[in-house]
Amino acid sequence: MTTLALALGAALALAAVLAVARPFLREPAPASDALAEPTELERRRLTLAEERDRALAALKELEFDHRTGKVSDEDYRRLVGPLRRSAADALRALEPRAEARHVHAARPG
Amino acid sequence: MAGLGRAALLLTFGLVAYALVAGSLAAWRRRRRLALSAQNAILASFATTLVASGVLVVALARRDLSFVYVAQHTSRSLPLGYALSAFWGGQEGSLLLWLLVLTGYSSLAVWLNRRSGELLAWTVPVLGGVAIFFALMLCFVSSPFATAPAPADGAGMVPSLQNPYMLAHPPMLYLGYVGLTIPFAFAMGALLSKRTDERWIVLTRRWTLAAWTFLGVGQLLGAHWAYVEIGWGGYYAWDPVENAALMPWLAATAFLHSVMIQEKRGMLKVWNMALVALAFGLSIFGTFLTRSGVVNSIHSFSQSPLGGWFLGFIVVIAIFSVGLIYLRLPLLRARTKLESLVSREATFLYNNLLLVALALTILWGVVYPLLTQAVNGETRSVSKPYYDFFLHTFGLPLLLLMGIGPLVAWRRASLRALGRTFVVPAVAAVATGVALIATGFGSSTPGLLAYTFSAFVAASIVLEFVRGRRATGSLLRLVARNRRRYGGYVVHAAVLSLAIGVAGSSAYQTVREQALRPGQSMEAAGYTFTYGALSTRQLQNSQETSATVLVSRGRSHVTTLHPGKSFYPVEQSLSNDVSIYHDPRSLGDVYTIADGISKNGTLQLKVLVKPLVNLVWLAGLIFVVGSVVALWPDAVEQRRLDERYAAVPV
Amino acid sequence: MKRSPARLVIALSVAAALAVFILYTSIAGAGTPQIEPSTLAQHAGQDVQLVGTVVSKPAGDAHSAAGMRFTLKDDHGTKAARVPVVYTGSVPDLFRQGRQVVVEGTLRDGTFVAKPGSLITKCPSKYSPAKSNT
Numbered sequence: 001m002t003t004l005a006l007a008l009g010a011a012l013a014l015a016a017v018l019a020v021a022r023p024f025l026r027e028p029a030p031a032s033d034a035l036a037e038p039t040e041l042e043r044r045r046l047t048l049a050e051e052r053d054r055a056l057a058a059l060k061e062l063e064f065d066h067r068t069g070k071v072s073d074e075d076y077r078r079l080v081g082p083l084r085r086s087a088a089d090a091l092r093a094l095e096p097r098a099e100a101r102h103v104h105a106a107r108p109g
Numbered sequence: 110m111a112g113l114g115r116a117a118l119l120l121t122f123g124l125v126a127y128a129l130v131a132g133s134l135a136a137w138r139r140r141r142r143l144a145l146s147a148q149n150a151i152l153a154s155f156a157t158t159l160v161a162s163g164v165l166v167v168a169l170a171r172r173d174l175s176f177v178y179v180a181q182h183t184s185r186s187l188p189l190g191y192a193l194s195a196f197w198g199g200q201e202g203s204l205l206l207w208l209l210v211l212t213g214y215s216s217l218a219v220w221l222n223r224r225s226g227e228l229l230a231w232t233v234p235v236l237g238g239v240a241i242f243f244a245l246m247l248c249f250v251s252s253p254f255a256t257a258p259a260p261a262d263g264a265g266m267v268p269s270l271q272n273p274y275m276l277a278h279p280p281m282l283y284l285g286y287v288g289l290t291i292p293f294a295f296a297m298g299a300l301l302s303k304r305t306d307e308r309w310i311v312l313t314r315r316w317t318l319a320a321w322t323f324l325g326v327g328q329l330l331g332a333h334w335a336y337v338e339i340g341w342g343g344y345y346a347w348d349p350v351e352n353a354a355l356m357p358w359l360a361a362t363a364f365l366h367s368v369m370i371q372e373k374r375g376m377l378k379v380w381n382m383a384l385v386a387l388a389f390g391l392s393i394f395g396t397f398l399t400r401s402g403v404v405n406s407i408h409s410f411s412q413s414p415l416g417g418w419f420l421g422f423i424v425v426i427a428i429f430s431v432g433l434i435y436l437r438l439p440l441l442r443a444r445t446k447l448e449s450l451v452s453r454e455a456t457f458l459y460n461n462l463l464l465v466a467l468a469l470t471i472l473w474g475v476v477y478p479l480l481t482q483a484v485n486g487e488t489r490s491v492s493k494p495y496y497d498f499f500l501h502t503f504g505l506p507l508l509l510l511m512g513i514g515p516l517v518a519w520r521r522a523s524l525r526a527l528g529r530t531f532v533v534p535a536v537a538a539v540a541t542g543v544a545l546i547a548t549g550f551g552s553s554t555p556g557l558l559a560y561t562f563s564a565f566v567a568a569s570i571v572l573e574f575v576r577g578r579r580a581t582g583s584l585l586r587l588v589a590r591n592r593r594r595y596g597g598y599v600v601h602a603a604v605l606s607l608a609i610g611v612a613g614s615s616a617y618q619t620v621r622e623q624a625l626r627p628g629q630s631m632e633a634a635g636y637t638f639t640y641g642a643l644s645t646r647q648l649q650n651s652q653e654t655s656a657t658v659l660v661s662r663g664r665s666h667v668t669t670l671h672p673g674k675s676f677y678p679v680e681q682s683l684s685n686d687v688s689i690y691h692d693p694r695s696l697g698d699v700y701t702i703a704d705g706i707s708k709n710g711t712l713q714l715k716v717l718v719k720p721l722v723n724l725v726w727l728a729g730l731i732f733v734v735g736s737v738v739a740l741w742p743d744a745v746e747q748r749r750l751d752e753r754y755a756a757v758p759v
Numbered sequence: 760m761k762r763s764p765a766r767l768v769i770a771l772s773v774a775a776a777l778a779v780f781i782l783y784t785s786i787a788g789a790g791t792p793q794i795e796p797s798t799l800a801q802h803a804g805q806d807v808q809l810v811g812t813v814v815s816k817p818a819g820d821a822h823s824a825a826g827m828r829f830t831l832k833d834d835h836g837t838k839a840a841r842v843p844v845v846y847t848g849s850v851p852d853l854f855r856q857g858r859q860v861v862v863e864g865t866l867r868d869g870t871f872v873a874k875p876g877s878l879i880t881k882c883p884s885k886y887s888p889a890k891s892n893t
Contacts, residue, residue, distance in 0.1 A: 005113040012160055016120050019153040020127060023145035035139040037227040046306045049753045054373060058519065064591070068576035071518055072526045079520065269852075341849070376765075447765040458768060466776045473780075477790060489790040490808065498783055503776075624822055674852070683852045704849050705822050713822045715849065 048094050055087035111176055114164035114254040117157045121208065122244040124154040128237030136230035136301070144230040151219050151236060154244075155212040162209050165202060165253055169193055174259035178202060184265035184679050186650050191271050197279040198270060200400060200415065201253035206280065207396065208243040210287040215240065218291050218316070228308060232298030239290055242422045251415055268651065268677045268684040274334035282327035282354060286392040288320025289357060292364075293389035296382055297430065300437045310368055310381075311750060315740050317368070321361045322736040328354050329729040340687035340702055342620070342717040344725065347496040349404045349475045353395030356468045356475075360388035363464040366457045373519065374454060378441040379434065380461070386430035391468070393423055404478055449521040456514040460507060467503040471496065501555045505562060508608050511601050512566030515573055534568035556616025563609050570598050570605070588738060596739025603731035606724045613697065613721025622704065622715040634718035636699060637661045643710055651675040653686065656703055656712045660690060667692075672703035672714070695720045791863065795833045797840035803866045806874075810834060810861050813854070814841065821850045831871075834859055843869070848876035 018025075038046065062079055065071040071079070132147030134140070165178070169192050174180045182195035182202070197203040215236040222229050247253070292313035299309040331351070332344035345351060364384045370377050398404060401416025434441075447454055474491045481489040516530045541564035542557065550557055574584070577595070581587040588595045619634040630639035641657035655673025659666065670688035677684065690699040697720035705713035793808045811831030821827035826847040833840065844862060854860065859881045864873035 002110070005110050008160075009113050009116040012117060012157060013120055016124055016153045016157060019149045020124070020146050022149055023142040027142060030142065033141050035135070035141045035144055035227055035230055036224070037139065043304075043306070046308075046754070050307055051375075053749065053753060054375065058373065061519065064580070065518060067580040068573075069580075070516065070530055070576065072523075072529065075518065075523055075526050078523075079518070341851075447768075450764055450768065455768070458765060459772075462769065462772045462776075466772075470780065478793060481790070488793040490793055491790040494787065495783075495790070498787070499780075502779055682855075685852050702849075705820070707820065 045094065048090060052087070052090035052094055055083065055090045059083050059087055110164050110168065110173075111254040111256045114161045115252065117161035117164065118244065118247050118252070118254070120157040121154045121161065121212070122241070122248045124150045124157060125212075125237045125240040125244050128154070129234050129241055132230070132234035132237055136227065136234065139227075144233070147233045147237070148219050148223060148229070151212070151233060152216045154240065155216040158205075158209050158212045162196075162205060165196060165205060166193065169195055172263065174263055175256050176253075177255040177257050178253045180257070180260055180263045182264065182266060184263040186679060187263075187266055187271075188649065190276060191266055194270075194275045195266060197283070198266060198275070201247070201251050203279065204243060204247055204251060205253050206283055207287060208240065208247060210283050211240050211243060211290060214287055214291055218294075222312060227302045228295070228298050228304060231301040232294045235294040235297045235301075236290070239294070246415065246418060250418060262679075265677075265679040268675065268680060268682055269338055272334070272338050274330060274338065278327060278330040278334055281323055281330055285320050285322075285324025285327050286354070286357065286396060288316060288323060289361060289389045289392045291316040291320070292385050296385045297433060300382065300433045303437065303440060305440050307372060308754065310372060314368070317361065317365060318736055318740055321358065321365060322732060324354060324358045324361065325732055326729050328358065329726065333726055337687065337689065340685040342700055342702060342715070347474070347493055350399045352471050352475050353398040356471055357388050357391035357395055359464050359468040359471075360384060360391050363461040364388050367461050370454050370457050375445050376443045376447065376454065378443055379438065382434045382441065384461075384465075386426070386434070390423060390426055390430070393419070393426065397423065398475065404475060451517065451522050451524065451527065453514060453517045453519045453522075456510055456517055460510050460514065463503045463507045463510070467499060467507075470499040470503070505555065505558050508559065509562045509565060511604060512562070512569040515598070516569055533572060534565045537568035538562065538565035540564075550617065553616035556612045559608055559612035559616070563605055563612075566601070566605050570602055573598055592741050592743055593739050596735050596737075596741070599735030599738055600732060603728045603735055606731055607728035610721050610724030610728060614719040614725065617720050619718040620716070622713070625712045625714050627710060631714065631716065633716045635662060636667070636716075636718065638701070638714060638716055640712050640714065643706065648675075650679060651677045654706060655686065656706065656714075658688070658701055658714065660699060670699070670701045672701040674703060674706060691723060696723050698722050793861070796831050796842040797833050797838040799840070799842055799866050799871065806863070806865055808861055808863045809842065809844070809871055810859075811842065812859050813856050816856050817854070821847055831860070842866075842871050844871040844873055846873040846878055848878065850878060851880040853880040854878065
């Protein structure tokens with residue numbers, strides 16, 4: 001192997017080792033070395049947030065389908081109620097204080 | 110310099126091994142700095158693989174024949190572009206390309222999600238675990254950096270590989286194949302970290318779509334290559350190596366759809382885990398088929414020792430995925446159920462079942478020779494009729510579903526509403542069918558059905574755009590606000606173009622063959638072909654002999670074609686030069702092959718008239734457009750997602 | 760519906776797909792055997808795929824009535840078996856002495872009569888570990 005190749009190889013190896021060691025070199029004595037993981041509460045909030053987004057997205061899609069004529073008026077009326085209810089439930093589960101406002105909006109009018 | 114290449118690959122091996130071991134430890138013991146260190150190992154592995162690749166590229170460019178690989182796949186007279194493409198022209202180099210793309214993708218995925226959370230912490234060792242196999246092969250089993258005393262000249266490149274497709278087709282395929290590793294790694298990471306949320310789907314949606322597009326376009330490039338270069342008149346032969354790319358693509362198509370159901374309704378969690386593992390497994394199986402020579406294929410036949418290693422790797426992947434999914438089954442219980450068999454969820458489910466059934470029947474056809482050899486001691490194989498039958502049985506309903514799906518509402522569609530939305534497409538389909546039968550297209554039932562179903566789908570897609578535009582006011586605003594949906598519709602239009610093109614060029618093509626002396630002519634599908642004269646010319650590394658064929662329709666001259674053959678002295682081989690006329694009337698091709706040119710000047714001319722075949726290639730362009738639309742970042746959606754996941758790290 | 764119909768649908772579909780599959784294979788037969796020259800004699804008169812390496816210089820014109828004649832031997836191993844083949848139809852560019860081919864047809868009176876156009880020549884190994892050229 002030529003000297004150039006050797007030098008490049010050594011430099012590469014050094015760079016690799018440094019890259020791998022970097023987190024330990026930057027923080028030799030950190031306050032906490034624990035991996036960030038969601039608490040039980042956060043996990044539940046996340047699932048609820050996903051449910052809320054799902055319900056809201058489904059409502060939005062229903063509105064769109066209705067506006068473009070794919071869903072008839074009677075089908076819309078049949079489907080929108082349960083969807084609004086589940087959206088309201090999801091919102092309520094996430095933010096109990098906002099409940100009152102959203103329940104009003106969800107009432108069929 | 111070969112030493113540097115070897116060293117760089119060894120470093121890669123060490124780094125991904127570290128990512129696997131240290132990453133697993135970090136995730137299990139919840140050590141933040143160790144997890145970050147494992148992430149950095151993945152990033153560094155890309156750098157080292159890049160260096161190794163650079164060494165090979167330079168060696169190829171300089172035609173450094175002391176590299177065994179360079180000597181085997183290039184020659185001094187080989188044009189530079191093709192010499193560079195020899196990178197992926199052989200076993201060792203193509204493995205290196207795979208590793209390069211894998212470490213590149215892994216680095217990108219890690220970098221984009223680099224906050225040190227537990228999902229990434231578990232994904233990193235999976236990425237390392239996949240990369241370690243390829244690094245192992247490259248370091249200890251099949252190295253591109255073997256050296257030997259340099260011969261006078263290299264072995265050269267097979268003439269059929271000396272064309273622009275060699276530059277585009279393999280890398281494109283690899284961008285697709287390897288891309289399926291990322292969703293797999295995140296899915297397994299989610300299972301390992303016991304996460305029940307959909308974060309991994311949100312993170313990998315674009316990866317899956319991009320990989321799927323690359324794989325699809327890569328296959329179309331390969332098909333086009335076979336069509337214009339190999340020149341037997343077709344573009345797909347159900348060869349195991351071709352099927353090797355089709356199977357993961359079908360599984361990925363199914364996954365793309367079923368993952369939408371999980372996003373919208375929280376259903377099919379177990380199915381999606383299994384499907385992403387299947388897609389990934391099939392991509393590895395695909396490259397195993399291509400390399401190992403274990404199945405008789407026109408593309409390869411050598412019994413490579415790599416085959417055993419790959420098989421072992423596939424077994425490990427299978428055991429790991431199935432075992433992990435089984436262990437986490439309780440976590441994957443869905444809360445919502447399928448409400449009605451007439452709903453969009455149900456049509457997606459039918460679509461999935463058909464796609465997976467098609468992929469599995471192709472898989473069966475591919476491994477059948479191996480199974481019969483193992484069981485009976487006698488190798489039996491299936492061919493075109495087998496594949497065509499199942500392509501029609503599963504593919505035609507799939508085509509129809511593509512038109513039905515968008516018309517059906519989520520959750521539960523009332524049959525009455527369905528009837529109303531179906532009217533226009535159904536009428537279009539029936540009208541088309543009747544018109545086709547009246548004009549003689551009834552000669553092929555699958556062809557007729559394909560066209561009729563296509564009319565249904567086309568009408569359904571057009572209606573979606575018309576209705577949507579009416580509701581939003583402008584087409585641009587419609588697409589901009591519903592990128593995924595309308596990008597998806599454009600992709601469906603691409604599939605439609607593909608289906609029509611395939612149906613036209615196979616079910617309704619005309620093939621004629623005749624021996625002609627100069628001055629003589631033959632007829633096919635209303636065209637007349639008159640053989641004029643032979644001519645020869647010398648190119649950089651070949652000698653080309655071609656025949657002048659005048660093509661006319663009735664009395665008017667349409668074009669002049671030059672089918673012929675080329676001789677490559679270095680490689681001592683002959684290659685077919687087909688001559689194709691793209692007919693604007695039928696969107697099809699008039700395809701001529703000089704099957705044989707005898708010493709006394711007699712031309713064996715084979716003519717294929719293939720209606721609508723150019724729709725197949727057009728489909729590739731439409732695919733890209735549709736995917737770009739669907740992939741396009743949406744600021745509104747991104748904000749919503751960021752807000753949803755703000756509290757919870759990756 | 761109390762129970763999700765999804766499982767029922769999946770089960771029925773799998774059953775349907777299997778039924779279609781079994782029906783097809785029972786009617787269309789279970790594929791064509793791939794035979795090497797050394798074992799061809801046992802399959803005289805049957806429609807098979809003959810897999811072998813071209814040993815002699817091919818003679819004749821595949822587009823003439825008499826066809827092209829060549830001889831095949833086993834791809835691997837050193838068995839002495841040689842099978843004369845007579846073939847009509849398109850000849851792939853890669854075809855010549857020393858290449859591995861697959862051709863479909865039937866063994867009749869000691870000569871393998873090939874189905875027209877069924878000759879496939881395999882690409883010379885780009886993925887093989889061997890270092891020799893051609």
